[in-house]
Amino acid sequence: MPRSHRPTTALLTAAVAFSLAVAAPGAAADPGPADAQRQHAFAAAAAEFGVPESVLLAVSFVESRWDFNAGTPSVSAGFGPMHLTDVAAAPPGTEHDQGADPRGDEARPELPPRANPVDVDSPALRTLGRAAEISHVDSAVLRADPTQNIRGGAALLAQYQRELGAAGSGPDDWYGAVARYGGTGTESTAFADEVFATLRTGAERITDDGQHVRLPARTDLRHRPGAPNDPQTECPAGLGCQWIPAPYEEFGAGDYGNHDLANRPDSQKVDYIVIHDTEGSYDTTIRLVQDPTYVSWQYTLRSADGHVAQHVQRKDVAWHAGNWYVNAKAIGLEHEGFAAQGTWYTEAMYRQSAKLVRYLAHQNGIPLDRAHILGHDNVPGTVPSTVAGMHWDPGPYWDWAHYFDLMGAPFRGLGNAPTGMVTIRPDFATNQPAFTGCTAAGVPCPARGSTSVILHTQPDANSPLLTDIGLHPDSTPGTMHISDHSSRVETGQQFAVADRAGDWTAIWYLGQKGWFPNPRSNPAAVSSFGFVxxxxxxxxxxxxxxxxxxxxxxxxxxxxxxxxxxxxxxxxxxxxxxxxxxxxxxxxxxxxxxxxxxxxxxxxxxxxxxxxxxxxxxxxxxxxxxxxx
Structure with missing residues (x-):
């Protein structure tokens, strides 16, 4: 299994206690109402370091939606509302523990699994240390205290502005510094454009820890978002897509890789978009897709800023999903991340990916629903022997509801009407299944929001889970191990109702009746209508x-x-x-x-x-x- 090393609960508690006891620089004297402390922290940090408050709020929103994520790191080792990165405290994992052939076609030799070495020396993974130096706050405090994390981010943003020699106090004058922040030291115009788009529309929400934060819309901005795409790419205008081609090369005794030429949609209709995570860093992933002896996918998205690189034309067939029927009719998107780490995906990546998928769906006539927009974990094995080895990314922490909201295709239902079908739709923040194995077998994963709903054999939380004979040929019940989806449904998926009992709903699942709690006060699914x-x-x-x-x-x-x-x-x-x-x-x-x-x-x-x-x-x-x- 992939492994990670995070600050222990004791360390986080001690760090927060330390920050409060010594009154770290910039500590607010009067944070106001309990649910307004984060808003106050943004205002105080902006004033202290001379950053426009609206810019600081927008940068944080595009990184984390202002969430603290319980002090746990993102998929690219970023901590806190400002996504300050500390790879020493949260090194990335390695790879999936399964080894399905990504091509999934018995007519070709099987491609063996390959380890994904992880780059850990990139400055992009070490911004928290620099912020600690500038703000004069210990790194452990920046990871564990959201107020100090905001100060650190403001200090780093101000430092980038000084290094650029930029002048002016309006938001437009900070575009270069924002681009450098998103690129973690290098410029990311895609990130800056998303920040300025957020400034223009404004935002308001309640964070994962109950803080009410608001960014008023700005109508006085001169900057108009729109990073140019490389001419070879197939992306919506303004996404800033980069062309990094996957090689189509012949080698060895007539062997070739790493994709197949085709003429879609004239030759075959494209029915699917498959969402993956990379199980490696962005830089490592880019190296792998340029290896003609390896595998391929159409697009890669970087976590820190959502930057998009395209490798294979959508008319051609990439090798990524482990099922040749799906590959031949799919476009594959890899997102920098680690399914088993219990970490969170950045808002910047969600937003860029949602724009790309909406564009690709429109271009190919693909409905925006979970029958066509699949996770790799939703792609079936080809024959009985391949079922157990299929990958399970992007995992239970990918926020499907938020993702589809960003695409303008929210999962709506008919409320609590007793229909014959349900759409799985738990509240992401409060739905926190007790998964294990994120860091080691049997060890509880961090408590965090999830789109997964767990099924039981009876309307009783203490009853066994269902059995998936493809994963457990001995017919033993499924487990709560992070990769074991034997008895697990995902947000957006639709199932026929099999039964109801009080606050519990049963659905048909793998030939069995699976029960899950579905109270009116906090439903895990909404009633819907369709065909069965x-x-x-x-x-x-x-x-x-x-x-x-x-x-x-x-x-x-x-x-x-x-x-x-x-x-x-x-x-x-x-x-x-x-x-x-x-x-x-x-x-x-x-x-x-x-x-x-x-x-x-x-x-x-x-x-x-x-x-x-x-x-x-x-x-x-x-x-x-x-x-x-």
Whole structure:
């Protein structure tokens, strides 16, 4: 498992006590109402270091949404509302502990897993130490005390302004310093543009620790956001996308990599956008995607500022999802981060990613829902032997609800109306499942918000979890280990209601009835409407599949038919599962460097994609009937 080392609870407590006892520089004498202390801290730090208060507020919002995150680090070792980075206190992890072949196509040799070495010497990961020197506050205090963290960020921002020799007191005069802050020492115009866009619109929210913070909108700004994209990139205007191509090269005995040329959408419709995390630093990830013997994806996003690099044209097929059917019909986005660390993803990255996904969805006619915008953890194994090895990123701490809000596609429902379908939608901040294994097996993970909802065999929190025979072939119940999603659903996913009992709701899941608490006062799901599939009358159960491949007769001479192999699960009679999309039977034969030989095989078989468990799966259209939920 990936490992990390964080300040212990004792250290954090001691640090906060120390900061209060010695009245660290800039400590506020009168912070005002309890829920206004953070607002006061921004005003005081801005005045102390000569930074426009609105600029300081906007920078912090784009980094962290003003949250403290319980003093735990982000995926790029950033602490506190100002995202001051300290890699010594929170070194990144290494890689996923599973080793599924990213290409997921038996017609090609399997790509073995590879360790991802992590860069730890970048100045981008050490801004907290510099802020400590400038603000004359101990590093441990900057990590543990949000007020002092804000002071440290203000001091660093003011230092960048001095180094640039910039003059002026208005927000526009601070664009260069903001760009340097977002790039953690180098300039990031994408970050600065997002900060100035936030200044223009304003923001207001209650933070994760109950602080009410407000940034009034500014209508007097001269700067107009809009970083230019490299001409080869396919990004929305103003995102500042960079072209760092993945190599299409032949090597060895006719082998090649690290993606396949295609002509989508003319050759195949793009149905999916797959969200990954990198399990390595941004710099390491960029090196890996430039290795012709390795794997590929279309885009990489950097945590600190949301910077976007594109590597593979969206017409071509990248090797990333571990399922060739999905790869052939998907665009892959890698986000700098570590699924098992229990850390948080930056607002800058969420915002840039949401803009990119909204653009890509519009360009390809992809609906903005969780049947089409998949996490890597929602992609099914191809055949029974690959199920257990599939990756599970971006993990339970990726905030799907906030992400879709940013895309303008929030998960709305019908409230508490007793319909036959629910959309999973817990409150992210207060929904804190007791996961283990973020740092070591059996060790509790930090308590933090999550989009995951845990399922039980009975309407009782003490009852066992459900069983996923793909992950636990011995039929033992699932666990709360961070990577074990045997009995776990995610925000935005839709399931057919199986039963209700008091404050508990049951759904159909992997052929079982799974219960979760769903009280009206704090619901974990909202009622919704859609279509469901159920086995045709007379069938006791039907098979489910990990890919929608054609029948053998559809393959032309010279192309070996791919097996239509059911997974180890069955869908029993009487159960219902949410219909996501109609999946045509297709197989993209691409096993040679010469792309003129590539062929899309299409069959007469038709499939429905359903939300069968944590992952989507496929059923044969001829085996089921479709009904309103």
């Amino acid at each position: 599939v159920t086995p045709k009358p007379g069938l006791e159960s039907i098979p489910v599949y990990g890919r929608a491949y054609p029948e053998a007769a559809a393959y032309p001479p010279g192309i070996n038919p791919q097996a239509v192999t059911p997974l180890q699960y069955r869908l029993p009679a009487g159960q219902r599962y949410s219909l996501g999309l109609v999946a045509p039977s297709e197989y993209y034969w691409a096993v040679t460097f010469d792309a003129t030989n590539h062929t899309v095989v299409r069959g007469n078989l038709r499939y429905y994609q359903i939300q069968f468990g944590h992952r989507v799966m496929f059923v044969n259209v001829d085996d089921v009937v479709v009904r309103p939920s």
